[in-house]
Amino acid sequence: MRKVAIIGVGAIPVGEHWGTSLRDMAVEALLNAMDDAGVDKVDSLYVGNMASGSFVEQENLGTLIADFAGLGHIPAVKIEAACASGGAAVQEGFKAVASGLDDIVAVVGVEKMTDAWPTDATRYLAYASDAEYELFNGASFVALNALVMRLYMKEFGATEEDFAHFAVNAHKNGANNPYAMFKKVIKVETALRSPYIADPLKLFDASSVCDGAAAVILAPLDKAKEFTDTPIEIAGIGRAVDTINLANRRELLRLRATIEASRRAYKMAGVEPKDIDVIEVHDAFTIMAAMALEDLGFVPKGQGAKVASEGQIAVDGDYPIQTMGGLKARGHPVGATGVYQTVEAVWQLRIDAGKNQVPDPEIALTQNIGGTGSNITVNILRRV
Amino acid sequence: MKRLLKPIKDVGIVGYGAYIPMYRIKDEEIGRVWGANGFPIQEKSVPGIDEDAATIAIEAARNALKRAKINPQEIRAIWTGTESKPYAVKPTSTIVAQAIGATPDLDAADFEFACKAGTEAVQTAIGFVGSRMAKYAMAIGVDTAQGRPGDHLEFTAAAGGAAYIIGEKSDETVAYFEGSYSYVTDTPDFWRRQHEHYPRHGNRFTGEPAYFRHVINAAKGLMEELGYTPNDFDYAVFHQPNVKFPLTAAKILGFPMEKVKPGLLSGIIGNTYAGATLVGISAVLDIAKPGERILWVSFGSGAGSDAFSIVVQDAIEEKRDLAPKTWDYINRKKYIDYALYAKHRRKYII
Numbered sequence: 035m036r037k038v039a040i041i042g043v044g045a046i047p048v049g050e051h052w053g054t055s056l057r058d059m060a061v062e063a064l065l066n067a068m069d070d071a072g073v074d075k076v077d078s079l080y081v082g083n084m085a086s087g088s089f090v091e092q093e094n095l096g097t098l099i100a101d102f103a104g105l106g107h108i109p110a111v112k113i114e115a116a117c118a119s120g121g122a123a124v125q126e127g128f129k130a131v132a133s134g135l136d137d138i139v140a141v142v143g144v145e146k147m148t149d150a151w152p153t154d155a156t157r158y159l160a161y162a163s164d165a166e167y168e169l170f171n172g173a174s175f176v177a178l179n180a181l182v183m184r185l186y187m188k189e190f191g192a193t194e195e196d197f198a199h200f201a202v203n204a205h206k207n208g209a210n211n212p213y214a215m216f217k218k219v220i221k222v223e224t225a226l227r228s229p230y231i232a233d234p235l236k237l238f239d240a241s242s243v244c245d246g247a248a249a250v251i252l253a254p255l256d257k258a259k260e261f262t263d264t265p266i267e268i269a270g271i272g273r274a275v276d277t278i279n280l281a282n283r284r285e286l287l288r289l290r291a292t293i294e295a296s297r298r299a300y301k302m303a304g305v306e307p308k309d310i311d312v313i314e315v316h317d318a319f320t321i322m323a324a325m326a327l328e329d330l331g332f333v334p335k336g337q338g339a340k341v342a343s344e345g346q347i348a349v350d351g352d353y354p355i356q357t358m359g360g361l362k363a364r365g366h367p368v369g370a371t372g373v374y375q376t377v378e379a380v381w382q383l384r385i386d387a388g389k390n391q392v393p394d395p396e397i398a399l400t401q402n403i404g405g406t407g408s409n410i411t412v413n414i415l416r417r418v
Numbered sequence: 419m420k421r422l423l424k425p426i427k428d429v430g431i432v433g434y435g436a437y438i439p440m441y442r443i444k445d446e447e448i449g450r451v452w453g454a455n456g457f458p459i460q461e462k463s464v465p466g467i468d469e470d471a472a473t474i475a476i477e478a479a480r481n482a483l484k485r486a487k488i489n490p491q492e493i494r495a496i497w498t499g500t501e502s503k504p505y506a507v508k509p510t511s512t513i514v515a516q517a518i519g520a521t522p523d524l525d526a527a528d529f530e531f532a533c534k535a536g537t538e539a540v541q542t543a544i545g546f547v548g549s550r551m552a553k554y555a556m557a558i559g560v561d562t563a564q565g566r567p568g569d570h571l572e573f574t575a576a577a578g579g580a581a582y583i584i585g586e587k588s589d590e591t592v593a594y595f596e597g598s599y600s601y602v603t604d605t606p607d608f609w610r611r612q613h614e615h616y617p618r619h620g621n622r623f624t625g626e627p628a629y630f631r632h633v634i635n636a637a638k639g640l641m642e643e644l645g646y647t648p649n650d651f652d653y654a655v656f657h658q659p660n661v662k663f664p665l666t667a668a669k670i671l672g673f674p675m676e677k678v679k680p681g682l683l684s685g686i687i688g689n690t691y692a693g694a695t696l697v698g699i700s701a702v703l704d705i706a707k708p709g710e711r712i713l714w715v716s717f718g719s720g721a722g723s724d725a726f727s728i729v730v731q732d733a734i735e736e737k738r739d740l741a742p743k744t745w746d747y748i749n750r751k752k753y754i755d756y757a758l759y760a761k762h763r764r765k766y767i768i
Contacts, residue, residue: 050622050623052620052623052627053627148623151618152621227455227456229452229453229454229455230453
């Protein structure tokens, strides 16, 4: 298996792109990444997208984006793994290069959510739950995460204020990211005063519906220097699923898919949690950020929310997460999120993260969750 | 291309009148029920149990008649702009016409353009009178706006309206129109489909691409056509779905706060939708001096803005005291809690 590097990244700012269609967003991000890599053609294209059929009534995204980007008769396909679609698409691109099948591979993550009515958007997202046993009974992802958050608070004595620190950290970092949706610094009180969506989960515990597209260009590591002075190696990938239905889990406060996916990624990269310098977790809800820190092996079970409240998740802390705003502030255009995380990890490892630069990082980890922890990707990137 | 709308004959406002229901609910009280905080306004007006767009329009029309001092039989058209018609099919304007004694020799119809419907009626009345088809025409903007319980709109959707009798410019007009300008695009920021009870809206989409684009362009278009800058105006009244939007529009256009505040009532009566700028203008006419110039810019979702420039005339001094002033209605208030509010707004389905 060949080693694989990222030779170019590109994105558009996350936001409410009322005047821009899905295809234009994806093509712009893709062309930005191709410009960054200095390539004008690719061997294949993988598109991370969760629900374009529901949100904008458009499927067949591989064809659509290859067509409108002018990529010719290449193989192109959409990869869907709920909100982990972006992370999964990066992994499929990795496999294409690692296997020797393709040399230059483009991965673009895109989601256009704001064309949908908000209640419809909530339903489209909930299609990734167990429709017969969860969705049909009214359990949206907000409700399911609220159940987990309530249980976590009961089991570990965490408070709503502990969780608010994840939102504060995200907004603080998002303020310095020109690609972030929310650039306003907030206080703990701001998050605590926000209305409940599903008690104990409040508005500021949740990421927002938005639009976005991000892209990366992959190449064999041994050829990467032909394109860039700062290639970033994809050192390890891991993916795992769990029961699709939350109620069928033996443990509700442990995401087995994170544990399994990270175990595989750590093994492939030959690293341990203590070696990771930058951590991009899937903070679609603050409870997921707390559990990610634990299940990825950074802190003991029950300590995730505590380290947030102690300030250890800041850019200069022991566990720097949400370094460019995370899902909460940068935004969570669902199928694109895993690719945004990858782009941001590359910025950090290239020492190109501006005011949010983590000091001299060598290794970054991205965790992308689909469903209620039912389909999870973990990717480990390394400075070459 | 010339964009200014101006009739052959100069026209003005012969009489005006506002009406605001007496009940108020504080946003804090709505927030108590729905668990919200950080409110767009302080409090909003709520119609009485027997009040609707027709009764409010009639109250406003009667006040306008008192100031106009004309025989209602001389009114050749009554147009009511509203999105809360008591009847889906059957005009509100005929009810008003009958109530004020203007029937049967007149035209009557209701206008719909979300919150811009009231100024649509004004535009049409200017044309009707300015072409000498009619001696007088009455334009009314009124609403008993509904917001879906718990929705952002519920914190501002209010009730109220104002009526304007348009006639040829003379010593009897309290202000005259220098010109107007309309700016319209197909922008789906807020709508209510057939058989739906509550309107829907595109959240933040209602701001930049909808309200601000149309209000700013309408105001700029009018000022360019007339060769005016904000310095030429003594007052500016913008559509007021909340307090923040009109203040931001004023800032973008370069109007100082003191020129906006006299006509900015949304913080204390809420958003009266099609009535909003008509009520705001009535509050300004209640205090303006002869010779002062007022910029008047409405906004209606869907979307569009009408902009007018009016100049106050001497007759205002004598006529403004002939009917209750806008602030008389604002100060006449009785607070109700959410339970009574829900009853008044027919939110209980029995």
